[in-house]
Amino acid sequence: MMYESEGNNLSILAEFTALAGSLQGSNLNEDVRLKASAVTRSLLSALELPFERIMQDVVMNPPTLMAIRMGVQLEIFTQVSQNPEGITLQTIVEKTGASPILVDHQTAKDNIICADNMISPQSPDSAASMCCRVCQAARCTDIQALSFDYGNGRSNGGSNNLSLNKLVLILETSAPPKLQSSFAKNNNHVLSSVKDTPFQLGCNTEFSYFEWLGKNPDLARDFHQWMTLKQNATPSWLDWFDIENHLAEDFNAEASDVLFVDVGGGEGQYVQGLKEKFPDAPGRLILQDLPQVISAVDSPPTSVELASHDFFTAQPIKDARAYFMHWTLHDWPDEQFQSILRHIVDVMEPEYSNLIIHETIIPDTNCDLPSACMSVMMIIQVAGFERSEKQWRELLESVGLSKVVFHQPPISGEGIIEAMK
Incomplete structure (x- = not known):
């Protein structure tokens, strides 16, 4: 019986190992990938002992952050990424001028960076000399070492972390x-x-x-x-939200020539995406943000007007068909939240202008871990937080928006909240 049980255990282990290997480079659709990730986390939770869970959260996660920091400081990720055939530890030492002991500690076969799959040790003998031990890129290496073209989000290999x-x-x-x-x-x-x-x-x-x-x-x-x-790594709202029926179909050029105002829109990824997806959409598209943000936009979105604006002041664009906000309101406590929206509500045409908020809508039960963690991060940094449907509705109604509709994404990510007065 003991041997049969041991055989079963080995069989289960072999199945896990084979499954992990088969998933490398697989092309699962996004829905299946996300559901499989959730199941995998449940599986890990079932396998872990309570003590192991606490050790991971309290003891192991902080050193992992520190190891990543040192990997950046020593340019390990950049150098490994720029050498597809692999790079010896000795070469990393020579290029960085860092201590051999420090580099060895960061890149040894059993160290944090390797254990966390940031880089891949290729030398079978961990006791080999530094000139012989080689590291190659793992799945996460490149994203640790890339610089990005701000205008279009494309990745470019470079030395900037x-x-x-x-x-x-x-x-x-x-x-x-x-x-x-x-x-x-x-x-x-x-x-x-x-x-x-x-x-x-x-x-x-x-x-x-x-x-x-x-x-x-x-x-x-x-x-x-x-x-x-x-923004470029998450599903775009433009791919699932029926923007034509919600905006362009009822556009009234006589009431206002502005179709879309991206309030606090950063460098304009979303308004540019809107223009690309609907090149024949009527009306003006306007990108608003603080002066220092607007002035730093190197490649302005095509056919999009740039406008400096502080959303704590009066909104200068009146009667636009849509005022869009993404990842803005979760940055603020309720009082500032209401102040920001009142300036927009003041210029909205009743039953015509549409406020579109693209943010997380926290579920009342079974909240996913990323959303829960993000909410805590907002509390830590800015005294804001992610809000539930009930909290969104109460705050929107408190500033005079009575027609509130919630749209959840088909797979995962931030939802859409529509509101009119």
């Missing part, structure tokens, strides 16, 4: 101890000020997160690069 890695600096300053200290200082109440968050404690600053970015232009550029990357 992706903003995700640079943003690790910001994330670490708002680590859980800072979160605890910040809430303790506020008697464990919900934070209501963008200048009184764990971020201020972590970065030792009195500025809000976005003010701080404005005074650190290199990090601000990284931030917008990261936003561009994330």
Whole structure:
């Protein structure tokens, strides 16, 4: 019986191993891939012992972040990515001028970066000399080492590390101890000020997160690069939302010549996508953001007007068919949320102008882990958070928007919230 049980265990292990191998490079459709990922996480949860789960979250995750930081600092990801045939550890040492011990620690066969599948050790003998031990790119290596064309989101091999890695600096300053200290200082109440968050404690600053970015232009550029990357890596709302029937069909050129205003639209990826998908759409397309953001747009979207605008001031574009906002309102507590929207509501034509909000709609039950983590990150950095359908509806109705409709994406990601007055 013991041998039969052991045989079954080995059979299950072999099946897991074979399945993992078969999925490498597979072309699963997005729906199946996401569902399979969820099942896999459930499987891992079933296999892990409680102690192992706690060890992963508390002990292992922080060193992983530090190892990624060192991989960036030593340019390990860049060098491995630029050498498809592999690169020896000795070559990395020579190019970086770093300590051989430090490079060896970061790239050894059993180290964090390899264990976390950031790079792939190719030398079978981990005791071989540094001149013989070779590393090659793994699935995650290239994205750690790429620079991006901000205008179109295409990746370009280069020496600039992706903003995700640079943003690790910001994330670490708002680590859980800072979160605890910040809430303790506020008697464990919900934070209501963008200048009184764990971020201020972590970065030792009195500025809000976005003010701080404005005074650190290199990090601000990284931030917008990261936003561009994330937008290009997630399903586009233009692929599933019936924008023709919701916008263009009822466009009234006599009431206003503006079809679409992207409020706080960064470098214009979405308004450009709209123009490309519907090249014959009527009316003007306008991209709005702060002056420093608009002035930094290197390649303005074709046929799109650029306009400097602070959404805490009066909205200058009246009676547009649509006012669009993406990843904007989750950055703010309720009071600022309402202030931003009131300026838009003031210029909306009743039963014609449409407010379109493209953000996460937190489910009441079974919230996915990424959305839950993002909500906590918003609390840490800006005192905002991801909102449920009930919370969205209450806030929208509080500023005079009574016609509120929710649209969930067909697979995953942020939904669409429509509102009229």
